[in-house]
Amino acid sequence: MAQSGASAAPVEGPLAGIIVVDLTRVLAGPFCTMLLADLGARVIKVENPKGGDDSRAYGPFINGKSGYFIAQNRGKESIALDLKNEGDQAILHRLLKRADVLIENFRPGTMARLGFGPEEMKKRYPQLIFASTSGFGQTGPYADRPAYDIIAQAMGGIMSITGHEGSEPTRVGASIGDLGAGLFTALGIVSALHHRNRSGEGITVDVAMLDSQLALLENAIARYYSTGKAPKPLGARHPSIAPFEAYRTQDSHVVIACGNDSLFRTFCGVIEHPHLADDPRFATNAKRSENVVALKAALEAFLTEKPSAHWLELFNRTGIPSAPINDVAQAIHDPQVQHRQIVLPVADESVAPLAVAGSPIKFSGFATPATRPAAPELDQDRARILADFP
Amino acid sequence: MAQSGASAAPVEGPLAGIIVVDLTRVLAGPFCTMLLADLGARVIKVENPKGGDDSRAYGPFINGKSGYFIAQNRGKESIALDLKNEGDQAILHRLLKRADVLIENFRPGTMARLGFGPEEMKKRYPQLIFASTSGFGQTGPYADRPAYDIIAQAMGGIMSITGHEGSEPTRVGASIGDLGAGLFTALGIVSALHHRNRSGEGITVDVAMLDSQLALLENAIARYYSTGKAPKPLGARHPSIAPFEAYRTQDSHVVIACGNDSLFRTFCGVIEHPHLADDPRFATNAKRSENVVALKAALEAFLTEKPSAHWLELFNRTGIPSAPINDVAQAIHDPQVQHRQIVLPVADESVAPLAVAGSPIKFSGFATPATRPAAPELDQDRARILADFP
Structure with a gap:
């Protein structure tokens, strides 16, 4: 026994x-x-x-x-x-x-x-x-x-x-x-x-x-009451924060999330595209959420030029919230x-x-x-x- | 104030x-x-x-x-x-x-x-x-x-x-x-x-x-250790229970879940296909999990002949775990x-x-x-x- x-x-x-x-x-x-x-x-x-x-x-x-x-x-x-x-x-x-x-x-x-x-x-x-x-x-x-x-x-x-x-x-x-x-x-x-x-x-x-x-269900309930329409699936995207999704790189995907305007401005500096922060389509979180497809295209245009490892090293070094999409093995063996x-x-x-x-x-x-x-x-x-x- | x-x-x-x-x-x-x-x-x-x-x-x-x-x-x-x-x-x-x-x-x-x-x-x-x-x-x-x-x-x-x-x-x-x-x-x-x-x-x-x-992560961790391979996405399917997923009907989808063999046998009687419970491919949960694609095809062959409402009424009446895939509005307004x-x-x-x-x-x-x-x-x-x- x-x-x-x-x-x-x-x-x-x-x-x-x-x-x-x-x-x-x-x-x-x-x-x-x-x-x-x-x-x-x-x-x-x-x-x-x-x-x-x-x-x-x-x-x-x-x-x-x-x-x-x-x-x-x-x-x-x-x-x-x-x-x-x-x-x-x-x-x-x-x-x-x-x-x-x-x-x-x-x-x-x-x-x-x-x-x-x-x-x-x-x-x-x-x-x-x-x-x-x-x-x-x-x-x-x-x-x-x-x-x-x-x-x-x-x-x-x-x-x-x-x-x-x-x-x-x-x-x-x-x-x-x-x-x-x-x-x-x-x-x-x-x-x-x-x-x-x-x-x-x-x-x-x-x-x-x-x-x-x-x-x-989090904000999905409030979204229903604010529009009268049931929310739809959004892939990897957040319904009301942008950027906040998975982006293609040269070899895979990375996720990037900027929860406020000043973080987005920092991010645009880090990626050496400061003009994006001044683009009227992307000036505020509300504007970026409206123009989320254009934002994704603008970011992927250069994210796809380098592999994920390059971007993750840069973003971690500069304090931009970002991550790889780990499989379960990678998640378990992650150093943290x-x-x-x-x-x-x-x-x-x-x-x-x-x-x-x-x-x-x-x-x-x-x-x-x-x-x-x-x-x-x-x-x-x-x-x-x-x-x-x- | x-x-x-x-x-x-x-x-x-x-x-x-x-x-x-x-x-x-x-x-x-x-x-x-x-x-x-x-x-x-x-x-x-x-x-x-x-x-x-x-x-x-x-x-x-x-x-x-x-x-x-x-x-x-x-x-x-x-x-x-x-x-x-x-x-x-x-x-x-x-x-x-x-x-x-x-x-x-x-x-x-x-x-x-x-x-x-x-x-x-x-x-x-x-x-x-x-x-x-x-x-x-x-x-x-x-x-x-x-x-x-x-x-x-x-x-x-x-x-x-x-x-x-x-x-x-x-x-x-x-x-x-x-x-x-x-x-x-x-x-x-x-x-x-x-x-x-x-x-x-x-x-x-x-x-x-x-x-x-x-x-x-639930059983995904055990699945990784049992096979040495990272689990993959499975759509709406459960990795180790079958039937346990979304099935096409005439007009939409229903989900059906049978967590043990006796419930599966009951289910086969309810749908008037008792022979499925005797099919060696489907005789046990382990067998059904192995043959989950064949099982889905066998079920959808007749589930697609009637609309979801028909099946849900039948399954609720007979105690088969099943449900519609509600949107957020339907979920909120559900009687329960x-x-x-x-x-x-x-x-x-x-x-x-x-x-x-x-x-x-x-x-x-x-x-x-x-x-x-x-x-x-x-x-x-x-x-x-x-x-x-x-």
Whole structure:
């Protein structure tokens, strides 16, 4: 037992001592509880005995283990419980008696049918924070519908503004529908912990993937209200700041962003085309946004004469916000990302050299560990959990 | 003073009573403090007297006001302070004496040069949580570089997996580089509040946009380690679940997602093509992922015979996860989004009918308000702030 698993102590962090009972599967919920584990909480993952979390079956596989599962579940403990079985329900009650947080992502109503609904829990465990993360939330006409990331991305509007006009539909390349909901759920849970510190009262937290997508639409909502028309996808371009997009160079692309007029003027000096800053089409951010196609043509006319490396060296030296478009390998191996220890190896030799991203939140007083803890095998921590929660 | 502004009491929420002094501009920081305001904190936005936050000049404009600014700064108070002026510095100290959180997004080192660096603050205000959100973080070789959303999106790898293979570069259509960092910063701040409740000690929080992007790459990192090759953009398709993408219908597209084999079998029955579930190419999720092009062709062969409305009605009735690809207007006016009161009008008649997204976190005991509070004019709340912080 526990030889390769998550049986190390929780990482150090501001949530030290907090116990999270985690009934979630697949992505939004597990991402949320991974964030809580990275903040120092002890996360006990309760899985169904028949195979556990669905995502244990999702690729990519490394030495037979799901890299998908490991990336979201490292640093947690696992116990297999059949929530319809009385004996296993009694074990869950032992956990909940001492837990600070219960989180679940079943369809609304499932927890109540199992006897663990929020009202029942409030009566038995008034200290417990009861968090639900779901596709559509606990209320409303779609509450019972199933959802996956792409459902939230499609309904929530983000797919309609991502991609190029006229192209086939484009999903954000990471599951922002799930990850956004997971982040908001974590923020809700920790806010509820803060509230409980002062009031003694556990409250419920209800976060939906669809709602979270709307909350991440940014200025697209204001653009709709200002024009009455739904915004369209803009490729790599920003809707109201220019220059702020990807430009062709001799060998690839660079991105350049100037968020105000004085930075644009500096930029025009750096590229030795100071006349562009005086061109009436480009004199203000509003004018540049209007004439963004002409601006792109004017810039690419000379950017295409030299390779990206030339431009990036010049722009970095002169303080012009710019960057290469890194692929995932380049991003992971970037010197800054390495320095910040954001992507670290998993402490599980059987999947070496697998590394995973960790929490990007750095606190004074809590060091970033040198590796990420392993993910648990199904039911791996049963004995210890039963001993810890008599 | 205060006639149309943010001078209502903070909204009710778990962070009631928390005072946030907010020196941030543009997006990542202001999005973070808007989340804190939505959670009940009092947020005092400190702006430079020469025009205030840069984003007051960003479109879209509604009756002369920036919809961009309003969407991120509603519910905050504003005071204009010149941080290089001694008298104004003294006012900032009056605020900090009672504040719980100081948040800034200057380039690293700027706060120390102004006399408000984290070490100085720790000495004078040991209770204060000092949060920095920046492009690259407070440490490392790029710490001094400027950044905007597209810089983080480009360097962080998300642009390399978003879009269609061979297409021009594609940015996620909302500023996920900023919004991600804002969310992680908010989570860090509230976690630090929880820690302070128990230890009495204020700690620093350091979040970078680039780090946050890596933390949102999801399974793309595991895919790189499993194959040694950087993942490519996949259009609307999921890399390891199938079916999970956008499919053509007679009149548009629908998205369909089946995350396990039994759901796929149900789906094949619903569409009256049960033989697909027995086709060896499609028998398991792993097989379907391998044969995803053939699967798409098989499904579109009959999906294109009927319009999207037909399929969505059928799939909703039978519990198959599916959705239309909504534009922003359709997303806002969707019955579920309306029911959840996610997008609500701003309480500022001069910009009617502008509505903005609010926090998607619902708590028991704290009702969703019927409108979102207005955003402040520059320096609008000076008198009240000076009176409240003598």
